[in-house]
Amino acid sequence: GFRVGLLETPIRIFDLSEGGCFVTSMYEGQAGERVVLKIELPYEGWVKVHGEVLYNRADFGFAVRFTSMTDHVREAISSVVYKLGKLKRAS
Secondary structure, eight states, X not given: OEEESSSOEEEEEXXXXXXXXXXXXXXXXXXXXXXXXXXXXXXXXXXXXXXXXXXEETTTEEEEEEXXXXXXXXXXXXXXXXXXXXXXXXX
């Protein structure tokens, strides 16, 4: 995905849920900072979410709590989390 700002910065998303995710990036996030993320979801395509950085793990990444998204985006994330969880349980 990408962190949206003056420039779009590439990021990697881990531990995606309907409530947030963990982000690895070249740039750290600071607790309380507002962020906008564009995430490419398997099966669903690109979505945009607004969030807040919860905490930063130096040289590793930061946790984001989603604060705003459309119903369509919420449903897409929920669908992907369900499908990926189902695949994980099957293997």
